[in-house]
Amino acid sequence: MKKMNVFYAQSGGVTAVINATACGVIETARKHKGKIGKVYAGRDGIIGALTEDLIDTSKESPAAIRALRHTPAGAFGSCRYKLKSLDANRREYERLIEVFKAHDIAWFFYNGGGDSADTCFKVSQLSASLGYPLQAIHVPKTVDNDLPITDCCPGFGSVAKYVAVSALEASFDVRSMARTSTKVFVLEVMGRHAGWIAAAGGLIADHGIPVAILFPEIEFDEKKFIARVDALVKEHGYCTVVVSEGAHYPDGRFLAEQGTKDAFGHAQLGGAAPVVANMIKNALGHKFHWAVADYLQRAARHIASKTDVKQAYDLGKRAVELALKGHNAVMPTIERVSDVPYRWKIGVANLADVANVEKFMPRDFISADGFGITEKCRRYLAPLIAGEDYPAYRNGLPVYATLKNVSVGRKLPEFALK
Numbered sequence: 001m002k003k004m005n006v007f008y009a010q011s012g013g014v015t016a017v018i019n020a021t022a023c024g025v026i027e028t029a030r031k032h033k034g035k036i037g038k039v040y041a042g043r044d045g046i047i048g049a050l051t052e053d054l055i056d057t058s059k060e061s062p063a064a065i066r067a068l069r070h071t072p073a074g075a076f077g078s079c080r081y082k083l084k085s086l087d088a089n090r091r092e093y094e095r096l097i098e099v100f101k102a103h104d105i106a107w108f109f110y111n112g113g114g115d116s117a118d119t120c121f122k123v124s125q126l127s128a129s130l131g132y133p134l135q136a137i138h139v140p141k142t143v144d145n146d147l148p149i150t151d152c153c154p155g156f157g158s159v160a161k162y163v164a165v166s167a168l169e170a171s172f173d174v175r176s177m178a179r180t181s182t183k184v185f186v187l188e189v190m191g192r193h194a195g196w197i198a199a200a201g202g203l204i205a206d207h208g209i210p211v212a213i214l215f216p217e218i219e220f221d222e223k224k225f226i227a228r229v230d231a232l233v234k235e236h237g238y239c240t241v242v243v244s245e246g247a248h249y250p251d252g253r254f255l256a257e258q259g260t261k262d263a264f265g266h267a268q269l270g271g272a273a274p275v276v277a278n279m280i281k282n283a284l285g286h287k288f289h290w291a292v293a294d295y296l297q298r299a300a301r302h303i304a305s306k307t308d309v310k311q312a313y314d315l316g317k318r319a320v321e322l323a324l325k326g327h328n329a330v331m332p333t334i335e336r337v338s339d340v341p342y343r344w345k346i347g348v349a350n351l352a353d354v355a356n357v358e359k360f361m362p363r364d365f366i367s368a369d370g371f372g373i374t375e376k377c378r379r380y381l382a383p384l385i386a387g388e389d390y391p392a393y394r395n396g397l398p399v400y401a402t403l404k405n406v407s408v409g410r411k412l413p414e415f416a417l418k
Contacts, residue, residue, distance in 0.1 A: 003035065004106035006320075007049060008057075009042035010141075011112030011119075014074040015155030016162075016301040017312035018141050019401075021111055022075060023068040024316025025139070026057055030065075035324060040103060040408060044077035046110070046119065050092060051415055052099050054408040067401035069313060070391035072301035075403050081417075083119050086126060093126045095415050100127075100134060102411040107135050107323045111316075113142035113153075114358060117331060121351035124329040137319045138331040138351055141312075143298045145196035148357040149349040150333035152384055154315060155298065157308030160200035161385035162300040163189050163242070163293060167201045170291070171209040171240045178238035184229065184280050186290040188256070188273035189297060191216060191244040195361045197297070200381055201242030202373035210239040211372070214276070216246035217361045218370040220255060225276075226283045228371050233286060241280075243272045302398050306387025311344070318346045342383035 008025050010018055022041075029036045041055040042048025048055070055076055057065070068075055083092050100108065110120040117138045124136035140147050145156035167187055174185045191197045195215030205211050210232040214220060232239035248254045256272035273290035280286055311334055318332040329351045337343035365377035373381075391398040 003037035005037040005104050006039040006107045007105045008039055008109045009045045010074040010076055010078040011045045011110060011116040012080060014078050015141060015143055015298050016072045016158040016304045017154050017308050018111060019068040019071045019075050020309050020312040021139055021154060021316035023065055024313040025109055025320055026065050028317045028320040041076040045079035047079045047081055049096050049099050050417060052410045052412050055405045056408045059406040060403055064401055064403055071400040072299045082115050086122055096123055097127055097130055097132050098412060106133060109137050109139055109319055111139040111141050114147060117351055118355040121329055121355045135323045135328040137323050139315055139319045140331055144191055144194055146194040146358045148354055148359045151336040152334050154308060154312035156196060157305035157384035159197055159297045160381060161305045162297045162303055163197055163200045164203045164385060165303060167240055167242055168204045168207055171204060174238050181287060182289050183233055183238045183286040184288040186241045186243060186273045186277045188243050188245060188292040192246040193358055195244045198242050198244040199361060199373050199377055203381060210236040212241050213371055214243040214247040215361060215366060216244050219250045220247050222279060229280055230284055241276060243276050245272055247272055301391060304389055305385045306389040307384055309389045339379045
């Protein structure tokens, strides 16, 4: 009987550990050579499937694939390309099935966030309606940590660690200069609708740092915010502000909104930090500095969380195992067993319960005044940033992998993306 192949793709914003998931998928598939043929990766995510631009990962050595575990970003390329609904653009979904048929692909692993879960679910539905035997498994990834059911999302722990460490170090800098210079440091972090990343900045309070956090879940009140900053500076001589890019006014307007849209139709954000910093300057007269963590926070593999790396790899591994057991339209999840000591296991969720659902910060994770985190939140975050998993270094820089990414020969006519 002919062995069928795997298609794996990375989607959306990449992370410090998404390649660890790819490593888990590929290494596990290679251990099942009796059942699985080759693992093909989509060049630049789902676009690689639509345009039949596939990468043959069998051309990579075991050492090269193993090195993915320590390499940030997307080794095969990712994309922000959202497939429309089945009714609006059925041709794209049918094209995916055509490509899978042409290359004997029986397993589809889509490594991404909420939009990817939705696409994966739709592909599973269409393949069933067309009578093509395809198992679609969504492998979770998002620094925003906003996928439902799973306790946490691969990529988040490392971003949280980077933000907490960076905020702590910058706060020490500000503290040393506050008497005659900067009194307020503002750090803007990712998080469109959910404040999980911003919450990580609250961990520095355990080190005696005065910090105020602006969450998307709490409507921004300028008067209350300025009063909070004023009180912190008067008490400590300085303070740090961590603001989520998704912080917004009561009418829904983002502090950082630029009036433009991204590829998914979301408001293009970026710029909350200078807005907030100037508010403080105008109201209180304090000298400030601000920074936008931007790509730095999600690319920082050099300081990745050991917990995050292991979970990312293990979820990729379990995705293959679930597929081999016959599962379809599911997503492997992290289930927390205990906080102290931290224990977790892998569960499974139906994609019908995951697609188009966002998980927000619980109100009991946010302090009563809306500017900090609670002890319950600290217990949640602490194990996710725990441990170090350093890459190898050479000449002072991390050693990261660049794959050959050999193309698979095309078998179908060209396909134009709309």
